[in-house]
Amino acid sequence: MVSFLRPDLAEFAAYRVQPPAADGPPSNSVDVLDTNECPYDLPAELKAKLAWSYQQEIAANRYPDGGHGGLKSAIADYVIESADLGKGTIGPEHISVGNGSDELIRSLLIATCGGREGAILVASPTFSMYGILAQTLGIPVVTVPRDPITFAVDEEGVAAAIATSPVPVRMVFMVHPNSPTANALTPGELDWLHQLPTNILVVVDEAYFEFSQHTTVADVLTRPNWVVTRTFSKAFRLAAHRVGYGIAPPTLTQVLEKVRLPYNLPSFSQAAARLALAHRQELLAIIPELLAQRQHLQAALATLEDFIVWPSAANFLYARPTAISPEILFTRLRHQGTHVRHISGGLRITIGTPEENSRTLDHLRQALAEG
Ligand SMILES: *Cc1c(COP(=O)(O)O)cnc(C)c1O
Numbered sequence: 001m002v003s004f005l006r007p008d009l010a011e012f013a014a015y016r017v018q019p020p021a022a023d024g025p026p027s028n029s030v031d032v033l034d035t036n037e038c039p040y041d042l043p044a045e046l047k048a049k050l051a052w053s054y055q056q057e058i059a060a061n062r063y064p065d066g067g068h069g070g071l072k073s074a075i076a077d078y079v080i081e082s083a084d085l086g087k088g089t090i091g092p093e094h095i096s097v098g099n100g101s102d103e104l105i106r107s108l109l110i111a112t113c114g115g116r117e118g119a120i121l122v123a124s125p126t127f128s129m130y131g132i133l134a135q136t137l138g139i140p141v142v143t144v145p146r147d148p149i150t151f152a153v154d155e156e157g158v159a160a161a162i163a164t165s166p167v168p169v170r171m172v173f174m175v176h177p178n179s180p181t182a183n184a185l186t187p188g189e190l191d192w193l194h195q196l197p198t199n200i201l202v203v204v205d206e207a208y209f210e211f212s213q214h215t216t217v218a219d220v221l222t223r224p225n226w227v228v229t230r231t232f233s234k235a236f237r238l239a240a241h242r243v244g245y246g247i248a249p250p251t252l253t254q255v256l257e258k259v260r261l262p263y264n265l266p267s268f269s270q271a272a273a274r275l276a277l278a279h280r281q282e283l284l285a286i287i288p289e290l291l292a293q294r295q296h297l298q299a300a301l302a303t304l305e306d307f308i309v310w311p312s313a314a315n316f317l318y319a320r321p322t323a324i325s326p327e328i329l330f331t332r333l334r335h336q337g338t339h340v341r342h343i344s345g346g347l348r349i350t351i352g353t354p355e356e357n358s359r360t361l362d363h364l365r366q367a368l369a370e371g
Helices: 007-011 044-057 069-083 100-112 129-136 155-164 187-194 217-222 250-259 267-278 280-284 287-302 326-336 354-369
Strands: 095-099 119-124 141-145 169-175 201-205 226-231 243-247 307-309 316-321 341-343 346-350
Touching (some): 069 217, 069 267, 095 100, 095 250, 100 169, 100 201, 100 226, 100 250, 155 169, 155 187, 267 280, 287 307, 316 326, 326 346
Parallel strands (some): 169 201, 201 226
Antiparallel strands (some): 095 243, 341 346
16 A cells, blocks of 8 residues: 555445356346336437437536536425425425435535544445445444344444444434335334434435335424435436435535535536426336336245345345355346345345346246255
């Protein structure tokens, strides 16, 4: 390690999505079911509209709108609609837009813990980016386990972890519904989050809101220490464009605006997000079908021997083989061209098209039968 670098960074691995198996099918015939995207691209006429907006409305030589004005207003309207809130309750002053919600997570870390004594708390297994981004900023991560069967948070364990953390906990991250385990926060967990002292910021990551329809956005209006993050990468089919947003009390939004990069979101991505919001009815109309596919796949997987599949409030399933290791099953699936995520002692399987889901089922049957 060269001497000008921070020694702790030597231990980290860069975030990398695994490439397809070298001895598996060619990458263009692999079912990509490891990143929880929507299996459908934008409809062709919306793509054409977006291309038109690039040609007619975007000056490539000009910086993007660094204030995200139009996009923030459109997001605020969507948030009100999505949470059934009163007209005008959420405005652009509650919204901060990021280059993916990953950027917002980093901004939140900088705003709460960076440069001073502060730790974050996560309940494992959960989304890995919180811990990864915290560590790159030198921020300690307090990890508490979830119940191994229900994946509920052990509230007493969390209270003890907060009370005994050598560095004070400033932020708690919860995914609603959680990734990889697909369970939504329970009323009991929400009560516990509501009771946290206001010197701890509660971050509720609603990346899968459009699938679960569970939201805590109303809490942003009544609690100074509550922020919700969401993304255009999943239900809105814009993972290629990297757009995420946070909904927070204006005092917090102002700080998030201070710590982000000035032109963090390219003009083309802003145009894509506005287009997706304007056509949300059409884009989100696919969700009932995806949920029906999820029910169907889950019911089929539940009949497999030596295999456990959990209920899901999102567009993916969490499952675990009981007679072989998840790693072996994962590798067999890869060789068959079904690319899922091996994570936290199990497999996270994205719901794809009906054809992909039926291949997932066939491939799992074959892979488990190999013994
Ligand atoms: C996919 C996902 C996101 C989205 O991240 P982006 O940076 O917006 O693409 C955020 N949180 C969780 C838990 C996710 O699974």
